[in-house]
Amino acid sequence: MTPKQIIGKIGLWFAVLVIVSPAILFFLWMLSLSLKFEVDNAAYPPVFIPEHFAWKNYADVLASNRFVTYFFNSLIVTGSATVLALMVGVPAGYGIARMAAHKSAIVILIARITPGLSYLIPLFLLFQWLGLLGTLVPQIIIHLVVTVPIVIWIMIGYFETTPLELEEAALIDGAGRWQVFRHVALPIAKPGIAVAFILAVIFSWNNFVFGIVLAGRETRTLPVAVYNMISFDQLSWGPLAAAALVVTLPVLLLTVFAQRQIVAGLTAGAVKGG
Amino acid sequence: MSALTQSTPRAAQSDAAPEKELRPPSYWPFVVPALVVVLAIIIFPWVFTIWMSLNEWKVGSPTTFVGFSNYLRLTGDPRFIEAIGHTLVYTVLSVVLPLVFGTFAAVVFHQKFAGRGFLRGIFIMPMMATPVAIALVWTMMFHPQLGVLNYLLSLVGIPAQLWVFHPATVIPSLVLVETWQWTPLVMLIVLGGLAAIPTEPYESAQIDGASLWQVFRFITLPLIMPFLFIAGMIRMIDAVKSFDVIFAITQGGPGSASETINLYLYSVAFVYYDLGYGSAIAVVFFLLIVLLAAVMLYARQRMLWTEIASDA
Numbered sequence: 001m002t003p004k005q006i007i008g009k010i011g012l013w014f015a016v017l018v019i020v021s022p023a024i025l026f027f028l029w030m031l032s033l034s035l036k037f038e039v040d041n042a043a044y045p046p047v048f049i050p051e052h053f054a055w056k057n058y059a060d061v062l063a064s065n066r067f068v069t070y071f072f073n074s075l076i077v078t079g080s081a082t083v084l085a086l087m088v089g090v091p092a093g094y095g096i097a098r099m100a101a102h103k104s105a106i107v108i109l110i111a112r113i114t115p116g117l118s119y120l121i122p123l124f125l126l127f128q129w130l131g132l133l134g135t136l137v138p139q140i141i142i143h144l145v146v147t148v149p150i151v152i153w154i155m156i157g158y159f160e161t162t163p164l165e166l167e168e169a170a171l172i173d174g175a176g177r178w179q180v181f182r183h184v185a186l187p188i189a190k191p192g193i194a195v196a197f198i199l200a201v202i203f204s205w206n207n208f209v210f211g212i213v214l215a216g217r218e219t220r221t222l223p224v225a226v227y228n229m230i231s232f233d234q235l236s237w238g239p240l241a242a243a244a245l246v247v248t249l250p251v252l253l254l255t256v257f258a259q260r261q262i263v264a265g266l267t268a269g270a271v272k273g274g
Numbered sequence: 275m276s277a278l279t280q281s282t283p284r285a286a287q288s289d290a291a292p293e294k295e296l297r298p299p300s301y302w303p304f305v306v307p308a309l310v311v312v313l314a315i316i317i318f319p320w321v322f323t324i325w326m327s328l329n330e331w332k333v334g335s336p337t338t339f340v341g342f343s344n345y346l347r348l349t350g351d352p353r354f355i356e357a358i359g360h361t362l363v364y365t366v367l368s369v370v371l372p373l374v375f376g377t378f379a380a381v382v383f384h385q386k387f388a389g390r391g392f393l394r395g396i397f398i399m400p401m402m403a404t405p406v407a408i409a410l411v412w413t414m415m416f417h418p419q420l421g422v423l424n425y426l427l428s429l430v431g432i433p434a435q436l437w438v439f440h441p442a443t444v445i446p447s448l449v450l451v452e453t454w455q456w457t458p459l460v461m462l463i464v465l466g467g468l469a470a471i472p473t474e475p476y477e478s479a480q481i482d483g484a485s486l487w488q489v490f491r492f493i494t495l496p497l498i499m500p501f502l503f504i505a506g507m508i509r510m511i512d513a514v515k516s517f518d519v520i521f522a523i524t525q526g527g528p529g530s531a532s533e534t535i536n537l538y539l540y541s542v543a544f545v546y547y548d549l550g551y552g553s554a555i556a557v558v559f560f561l562l563i564v565l566l567a568a569v570m571l572y573a574r575q576r577m578l579w580t581e582i583a584s585d586a
Contacts, residue, residue, distance in 0.1 A: 088307040095304030118556035122322035223406040244407035255402040259395035
């Protein structure tokens with residue numbers, strides 16, 4: 001290596017360090033906050049690695065009855081909204097791609113631009129009239145606003161790139177439309193479905209605005225539950241940070257392990273709803 | 275967003291496809307279920323919102339048709355006008371800063387180095403993490419006495435700041451969070467653009483002895499312009515609508531110093547339960563976003579025309 005190349009290498013690694021450190025330092029600090037007792041969290045200058053780890057912060061969060069309820073609420077809302085979105089969105093993406101009905105993408109575009117709160121006003125009234133407030137149903141339905149456009153959008157893009165030859169061969173052999181979809185198109189589209197599934201899960205899990213309006217005491221999802229903790233124990237940072245980390249941990253793990261799918265999906269243009 | 279960029283060439287392609295008669299008569303049955311869902315949760319709310327915005331509609335009292343008076347009320351509502359100002363400042367900063375940092379990050383991630391995939395995964399974590407959880411930790415970091423940010427400032431000799439607790443610094447502080455969160459998205463989009471650039475211009479620039487900055491300014495930047503534009507558009511739409519982080523950290527405060535349109539909309543509709551007026555805000559808000567997008571498209575068009583003119 002020439003001196004010039006060595007300087008280039010050092011410069012590159014320095015740049016990488018500068019770029020990645022805000023994310024790394026933030027999450028390390030979050031971890032540090034969550035593992036400290038109040039004495040250490042209130043210390044100045046701040047303590048990064050405490051002498052005694054406050055594992056108790058996590059034990060408290062996980063042991064509380066409410067947390068288990070809220071965890072299952074999140075699981076049910078995100079799970080149902082994602083499964084329903086896949087059930088209607090995957091065939092729709094297939095149909096739109098095969099009909100080359102690109103104008104229909106405008107609806108998805110509108111959904112993408114609309115602020116989440118503007119869905120809430122009419123749907124809130126509707127749920128009130130139907131007497132559904134106080135159950136998880138309103139949240140499952142309104143999370144479809146997030147998940148359905150993501151799934152349709154990604155599946156249109158995916159089905160457009162899958163080869164038509166196999167489907168045509170199957171049609172010539174006398175297979176019906178539905179059979180072609182079920183036995184030819186769907187198996188090929190599995191990677192695309194995985195991308196749609198992962199992104200729908202993440203953005204539904206993270207959603208906050210729908211919950212603060214529609215969730216009652218018993219029907220809160222985790223982000224709403226964490227937000228409500230702020231107002232009550234403003235001063236106990238350790239347990240709060242532990243709760244925050246527990247809420248976002250599934251998503252962070254998914255991000256690291258399914259990084260390739262997430263990047264593919266996000267660059268396809270389907271980012272965030274609501 | 276890429277519907278704007280993708281739909282035309284693809285539509286042209288499929289029109290020209292010769293094997294059309296082989297296709298089965300209709301794919302409608304595949305689309306119908308989704309159509310029903312979209313009608314129920316996207317189209318219906320929109321139509322109903324417009325109808326509500328023409329009514330005096332408060333929870334618990336009878337509704338009356340009032341025509342456009344909700345919209346007229348908006349023009350004389352100082353809190354709304356102020357919110358527009360906050361939204362615009364917040365949006366401009368939250369578009370420009372991530373674009374600058376995201377482009378830099380993309381150029382770096384375009385190089386080959388050990389552990390690139392893993393580090394890219396770490397780098398995109400801020401935008402995938404649950405916003406409320408993130409906001410909570412930032413609130414602790416912003417704390418004037420115990421927060422780690424003021425400690426870090428003191429290390430380099432900068433006096434302690436009040437961050438989100440002072441009207442003058444609250445919006446820049448929130449923009450800091452938004453930039454930290456969404457720079458990765460710009461990076462990913464620009465990285466996609468960089469991957470599509472041919473290598474020849476770089477080779478001839480190297481032979482001509484161009485500096486790193488010259489290469490970036492005169493080769494890379496013009497070629498990634500379309501991607502920067504898409505990233506800017508997506509960033510604009512998200513920044514205007516930004517809610518979770520602002521709501522969780524300041525709730526629009528101190529006073530109303532960080533109250534954006536979206537936060538004001540929340541207060542009107544779900545704190546005061548003035549649903550008619552809230553609907554009018556929602557409609558105007560949507561039109562404002564469309565208008566901003568149109569302005570950006572127009573500016574881009576103008577840029578393209580001047581480029582063509584100067585080439586000729």
